[in-house]
Amino acid sequence: xxxxxxxxxxxxxxxxxxxxxxxxxxxxxxxxxxxxxxxxxxxxxxxxxxxxxxxxxxxxxxxxxxxxxxxxxxxxxxxxxxxxxxxxxxxxxxxxxxxxxxxxxxxxxxxx
Amino acid sequence: xxxxxxxxxxxxxxxxxxxxxxxxxxxxxxxxxxxxxxxxxxxxxxxxxxxxxxxxxxxxxxxxxxxxxxxxxxxxxxxxxxxxxxxxxxxxxxxxxxxxxxxxxxxxxxxxxxx
Numbered sequence: 542x543x544x545x546x547x548x549x550x551x552x553x554x555x556x557x558x559x560x561x562x563x564x565x566x567x568x569x570x571x572x573x574x575x576x577x578x579x580x581x582x583x584x585x586x587x588x589x590x591x592x593x594x595x596x597x598x599x600x601x602x603x604x605x606x607x608x609x610x611x612x613x614x615x616x617x618x619x620x621x622x623x624x625x626x627x628x629x630x631x632x633x634x635x636x637x638x639x640x641x642x643x644x645x646x647x648x649x650x651x652x653x
Numbered sequence: 654x655x656x657x658x659x660x661x662x663x664x665x666x667x668x669x670x671x672x673x674x675x676x677x678x679x680x681x682x683x684x685x686x687x688x689x690x691x692x693x694x695x696x697x698x699x700x701x702x703x704x705x706x707x708x709x710x711x712x713x714x715x716x717x718x719x720x721x722x723x724x725x726x727x728x729x730x731x732x733x734x735x736x737x738x739x740x741x742x743x744x745x746x747x748x749x750x751x752x753x754x755x756x757x758x759x760x761x762x763x764x765x766x767x768x
Contacts, residue, residue: 583657586758
């Protein structure tokens with residue numbers, strides 16, 4: 542079955558880079574997502590990557606995928622206080638229902 | 654386009670009561686999924702509706718049910734409420750095209766408190 546794990550907390554200083562890590566269990570054909578949840582709001586899809594890719598960059602966000610270790614990371618460059626939120630890693634299986642399975646979420650706290 | 658809307662945003666009920674939550678998807682989206690979010694269990698998938706039919710289902714007891722109307726709006730019902738049902742209930746809509754990845758767009762959620 543699917544299982545997605547991520548660390549619960551990360552604290553960084555404003556202007557530094559943040560790296561949020563995630564491990565997943567399923568195999569070959571998988572979509573991997575990063576979602577952001579701000580207080581009192583639903584989830585916002587930040588980016589996604591298919592498991593045959595190694596990297597995806599979108600402005601301040603860089604996603605790195607290590608398929609061998611089933612490890613996914615989200616790097617936020619020049620982290621701002623507005624980036625403080627909970628970040629969820631999620632996985633869905635190509636050819637399945639495509640319903641994502643979510644990790645528990647990483648709370649990112651950005652100090653001024 | 655208007656986003657996903659959920660009503661009500663906050664709800665307080667007592668044990669044993671039943672509750673109905675509503676979700677209006679983005680115009681043109683035919684799939685609506687429901688999730689329960691709690692601090693202890695994280696985000697758990699409840700069910701997905703597509704074209705008025707339940708297409709996928711998570712591992713929740715029969716007290717949790719849903720339906721979808723011809724305009725794609727969806728309702729979720731929880732009967733015989735328990736304290737453990739206190740959670741943020743999130744709805745997500747997507748185009749629903751089968752056999753391919755569909756981006757999900759989430760609503761702000763309904764915060765249910767059971768006393």
